[in-house]
Amino acid sequence: DEGLQKTKENFLGKIGRALAGKSTVDEEVLDNLEEALISADVGVDTTVKLIGRIEQRVADDKYLNTAELNTILQQEIAALLTDADSEDYRDFETPADKKPYVVLVVGVNGVGKTTTIGKLAYNFKKAGKSVVLGAADTFRAAAVDQLTVWSERTGVPIVKQAMGSDPGAVAYDAVRQGVATGADVVLIDTAGRLHNKIHLMDELGKIRRVIKKVLPDAPHEVLLVLDGSTGQNALEQARQFTAATEVTAIAVTKLDGTAKGGVVLAVANQFGIPVKYIGIGEKMEDLQVFNKFEFVDSLFS
Numbered sequence: 001d002e003g004l005q006k007t008k009e010n011f012l013g014k015i016g017r018a019l020a021g022k023s024t025v026d027e028e029v030l031d032n033l034e035e036a037l038i039s040a041d042v043g044v045d046t047t048v049k050l051i052g053r054i055e056q057r058v059a060d061d062k063y064l065n066t067a068e069l070n071t072i073l074q075q076e077i078a079a080l081l082t083d084a085d086s087e088d089y090r091d092f093e094t095p096a097d098k099k100p101y102v103v104l105v106v107g108v109n110g111v112g113k114t115t116t117i118g119k120l121a122y123n124f125k126k127a128g129k130s131v132v133l134g135a136a137d138t139f140r141a142a143a144v145d146q147l148t149v150w151s152e153r154t155g156v157p158i159v160k161q162a163m164g165s166d167p168g169a170v171a172y173d174a175v176r177q178g179v180a181t182g183a184d185v186v187l188i189d190t191a192g193r194l195h196n197k198i199h200l201m202d203e204l205g206k207i208r209r210v211i212k213k214v215l216p217d218a219p220h221e222v223l224l225v226l227d228g229s230t231g232q233n234a235l236e237q238a239r240q241f242t243a244a245t246e247v248t249a250i251a252v253t254k255l256d257g258t259a260k261g262g263v264v265l266a267v268a269n270q271f272g273i274p275v276k277y278i279g280i281g282e283k284m285e286d287l288q289v290f291n292k293f294e295f296v297d298s299l300f301s
């Protein structure tokens with residue numbers, strides 16, 4: 001996979017060096033491997049879990065060579081990742097009883113939230129779904145402008161109001177329009193000002209409440225967007241957002257051009273929330289449905 005090239009080189013290089021000159025898996029190999037995984041942005045918690053599982057297999061097996069270790073590592077990494085029903089996502093299907101399917105998109109400014117919404121609109125539309133965008137990040141004129149550009153680019157209607165208006169009101173209107181026009185999907189952009197957690201909680205809480213006034217079971221999805229190129233910082237943001245609001249899915253962006261893609265493993269493991277999408281470029285085609293087996297495969301081959 002082209003988009004993950006740098007991550008893969010980094011990952012394989014580090015693991016390769018951890019095992020260099022060793023034929024059997026001993027304590028030193030495991031120590032080296034632990035260091036390699038942490039430095040490849042897999043995160044301390046996830047790495048410790050992984051090493052623990054591998055240690056167990058080494059203990060069960062008595063004699064394990066380093067060639068086998070690669071396979072075991074792949075299996076154990078995949079086993080640690082939260083399962084997502086990726087077949088449905090792949091087709092950009094939405095549940096028939098959730099129409100419109102309302103997705104609240106959250107994340108810090110600059111992580112690629114707007115771009116991800118544009119890419120999702122493109123993919124849903126391509127799958128034959130009708131989409132409405134809601135520009136509920138009313139704090140930055142640029143955010144509304146950018147989402148408008150995506151709306152034009154993808155040919156999808158956008159609901160917006162003047163800058164500074166109430167984000168809840170925009171979300172409400174967007175869902176209403178989705179219902180009124182029989183849309184399949186409503187994608188709502190939100191402001192990501194993480195410097196004030198109380199404010200963030202209040203604002204997202206309010207948006208959720210007004211959405212429920214239109215559709216009691218919505219939002220059906222709260223998608224947290226994280227910038228993969230920020231490595232451990234993305235993990236920190238995931239901690240903060242999951243503490244501030246209920247997050248049901250994660251998108252990790254900018255995995256092209258970064259060696260820090262190992263953070264996807266940490267994110268996918270630590271929060272019990274599936275990574276649903278990965279971003280591998282700036283264009284609308286550059287969104288992939290995350291599949292843990294394919295991801296692990298592309299790291300190792």
Ligand code: GDP
Nearest residue numbers: 109110111112113114115253254279280281282
């Ligand atoms: P927002 O502030 O979170 O809405 O972020 P934007 O969607 O405006 O994205 C910020 C910048 O990151 C823009 O220049 C995007 O083109 C870029 N970007 C977003 N996703 C990706 C990605 O997957 N790969 C790359 N290389 N750039 C991306």
